[in-house]
Amino acid sequence: MSLTAKDKATGKAFFNKVSPMAEQIGEEVLSRTLTVYPQTKTYFSHWKDLTAGSAQVRKHGLTVLQGVLRAVELIDNLKEGLLNLSELHAFILRVDPANFKIISHNILVVLAMLFPDDFTPEVHVAVDKFLSQVNLVLSEKYR
Amino acid sequence: MVEWTDAERSAITGLWGKINVDEMGPQAFSRLLIVAPWTQRHFASFGNLSSPAAIMGNPKVAAHGKTVMGGLDRAVKNLDNIKATYAQLSVLHSEKLHVDPDNFRLLADCITICAAMKFGPSGFTADVQEAWQKFLCVVASALSRQYH
Numbered sequence: 001m002s003l004t005a006k007d008k009a010t011g012k013a014f015f016n017k018v019s020p021m022a023e024q025i026g027e028e029v030l031s032r033t034l035t036v037y038p039q040t041k042t043y044f045s046h047w048k049d050l051t052a053g054s055a056q057v058r059k060h061g062l063t064v065l066q067g068v069l070r071a072v073e074l075i076d077n078l079k080e081g082l083l084n085l086s087e088l089h090a091f092i093l094r095v096d097p098a099n100f101k102i103i104s105h106n107i108l109v110v111l112a113m114l115f116p117d118d119f120t121p122e123v124h125v126a127v128d129k130f131l132s133q134v135n136l137v138l139s140e141k142y143r
Numbered sequence: 144m145v146e147w148t149d150a151e152r153s154a155i156t157g158l159w160g161k162i163n164v165d166e167m168g169p170q171a172f173s174r175l176l177i178v179a180p181w182t183q184r185h186f187a188s189f190g191n192l193s194s195p196a197a198i199m200g201n202p203k204v205a206a207h208g209k210t211v212m213g214g215l216d217r218a219v220k221n222l223d224n225i226k227a228t229y230a231q232l233s234v235l236h237s238e239k240l241h242v243d244p245d246n247f248r249l250l251a252d253c254i255t256i257c258a259a260m261k262f263g264p265s266g267f268t269a270d271v272q273e274a275w276q277k278f279l280c281v282v283a284s285a286l287s288r289q290y291h
Contacts, residue, residue: 028264035269036276052269105252113259113267121177121195124256128178 001129008075010126015072018115022069026061027053028110029103037102043095068107071134078137090141097142100135107131145281147222154274158258159219161266164212167257172208173198174253175246182246211250218282226285233289244290247283254279 003011018025031052033040047056067085074081089095108128112119147155176183177195186192189203198204214232221228236242255276259267267275 028269032269032272036273108252109256109259109272112256113263116260116263119256119260121174121199124174125178 001132003075003126003129003133007126007129010123011130012072012075014111014115014118014123014127015069017118018111019069021114022065023058023062025107025110025114026063026065027058028061028114029106030057030061030064032106032109033103036106040099040102043093043099064103068131068134072130075130078133079140082134082137083141086138086141089138097135097139100138104128104131104135145223145225150270151274151277152222154271155222155278156219158262158267158271158275159216161262162212162258164216165209167254167261168208168210168212169205170208171250171254171257172211173201173204174257175250176204178253179246179249182249185240185242215254215282218278218285222278225281226288229282229285230289233286236286237290244283244287247286251276251279251283 034044034050034057035052041050044050044056049056051057071078071082108124108131111127112124173195176186176192176198183192186204186207189201189207191197191201192204217228218225236244255272258275259272261267262271
């Protein structure tokens with residue numbers, strides 16, 4: 001399910017439009033991940049405050065979203081471009097790759113929720129495909 | 144037995160009460176056919192599914208979207224007994240329609256996205272999303288129950 005030229009163009013245009021709201025998007029994505037999929041809290045046992053809207057959730061949500069935006073810039077060469085991120089997740093964070101799907105789902109939900117007029121079915125499929133590729137590349141170094 | 148908290152019950156019935164089934168059914172179902180085109184395999188008789196515009200304008204797609212939401216209505220009205228309520232529907236999907244149960248999850252995700260688009264951050268909070276997704280998960284599980 002590789003990205004066509006049209007997918008890339010659609011994805012880039014959409015993310016350009018939504019990037020000014022990166023902080024709000026990131027916060028919503030991470031809050032929903034922690035609330036709707038409570039098993040994900042196991043990765044943050046060292047945090048003091050896991051409630052939605054807390055400073056740590058906001059900061060880390062933005063970090064994750066900025067990673068996604070960076071991937072959009074590197075959309076023509078995800079494998080090499082995200083090499084460092086893949087190594088980080090594989091060797092240091094050791095996040096089970098099943099969680100990438102969870103975050104991707106919540107990214108789609110939040111983008112739809114905040115941009116209902118722009119998140120058409122065509123944009124939806126392009127973004128879904130893009131996130132699937134990112135997940136694949138992030139898991140690249142795991143074994 | 145599924146345990147629902149009072150908050151979850153009220154989130155699910157509350158959301159359902161605000162959903163326009165005739166609007167969201169066609170939206171969610173056309174989104175499924177566009178985002179996961181392999182699901183079109185069950186709808187060869189529906190006519191033109193060749194593009195997103197064709198799918199979104201197709202009257203058979205719209206009608207079927209409403210049918211599916213009608214099924215969800217029965218689940219909302221029988222929250223404590225979804226498994227039994229769906230026993231025959233499950234047999235239908237397995238024996239007659241031969242639908243891969245993973246498709247239930249795909250459609251559920253499309254319905255969730257349509258709900259998020261409709262109700263925004265204040266109507267579709269993280270807690271509402273949690274209850275709603277739990278509900279759809281139970282529905283999908285009940286539909287897969289009679290597969291063998």
